[in-house]
Amino acid sequence: GQQVMQIPQYQHVQEGEDFTTYCNSSTTLSNIQWYKQRPGGHPVFLIQLVKSGEVKKQKRLTFQFGEAKKNSSLHITATQTTDVGTYFCAGARSNDYKLSFGAGTTVTVRA
Amino acid sequence: SAVISQKPSRDICQRGTSLTIQCQVDSQVTMMFWYRQQPGQSLTLIATANQGSEATYESGFVIDKFPISRPNLTFSTLTVSNMSPEDSSIYLCSVEGAGHGNYGYTFGSGTRLTVV
Numbered sequence: 001g002q003q004v005m006q007i008p009q010y011q012h013v014q015e016g017e018d019f020t021t022y023c024n025s026s027t028t029l030s031n032i033q034w035y036k037q038r039p040g041g042h043p044v045f046l047i048q049l050v051k052s053g054e055v056k057k058q059k060r061l062t063f064q065f066g067e068a069k070k071n072s073s074l075h076i077t078a079t080q081t082t083d084v085g086t087y088f089c090a091g092a093r094s095n096d097y098k099l100s101f102g103a104g105t106t107v108t109v110r111a
Numbered sequence: 112s113a114v115i116s117q118k119p120s121r122d123i124c125q126r127g128t129s130l131t132i133q134c135q136v137d138s139q140v141t142m143m144f145w146y147r148q149q150p151g152q153s154l155t156l157i158a159t160a161n162q163g164s165e166a167t168y169e170s171g172f173v174i175d176k177f178p179i180s181r182p183n184l185t186f187s188t189l190t191v192s193n194m195s196p197e198d199s200s201i202y203l204c205s206v207e208g209a210g211h212g213n214y215g216y217t218f219g220s221g222t223r224l225t226v227v
Contacts, residue, residue, distance in 0.1 A: 031214075033214075033215055033216070041220075041221075042203060042218045042219065042220050042221045043154065043203075043218050044218070045112075045215035045216060045217065047215075048214045048215050088153065088154070090154075097142065097159075097207075098144075098156060098159070099156070099216065101153045101154045101155075102153065103152075103153045104153050
């Protein structure tokens with residue numbers, strides 16, 4: 001079964017507001033990756049986090065990896081219409097190249 | 112990062128028939144991955160294809176239903192056999208190497224399959 005849980009499933013955001021999506025794993029991860037899938041498109045790699053407590057930023061997106069390497073979050077500030085899509089986290093366990101994808105958070109933006 | 116050409120982009124097929132999906136990568140890669148994404152759902156790994164050996168299938172997927180070929184390091188095919196409406200889904204291939212340092216995964220554009 002799915003090893004990575006992701007919430008919320010849907011996020012309806014007013015343009016300009018912030019939001020966060022969360023991922024939790026039942027096991028310790030060697031790394032966690034984030035992907036964005038636009039409506040009708042395919043997943044596109046955003047970032048990979050490897051170190052315990054790691055924080056990375058990409059413009060308005062802030063990614064965090066928990067100290068125990070079991071959880072992660074993506075925070076988007078000042079949401080824009082270009083942020084519309086589904087954001088997936090995907091975790092990999094040590095010595096296992098396979099990714100386990102979260103259920104995704106589908107974001108819609110109200111102008 | 113790798114560039115993947117996947118085709119067909121979409122197809123409508125009759126139940127009981129088979130469809131073969133192709134993925135061509137612009138560089139040599141050891142492993143290629145095949146995923147299924149049902150409408151509004153997450154990605155589920157079907158199998159991992161290594162060149163020169165049989166594909167490794169995940170629980171719930173079998174070779175008779177989803178035969179895979181991997182004739183060289185840049186190409187793979189996935190066949191969806193004896194299709195039923197439950198096979199209607201998006202099928203995606205993927206390889207490592209989406210970002211700097213060769214980490215992350217690149218996905219093909221997907222094949223949207225509808226079985227009627």
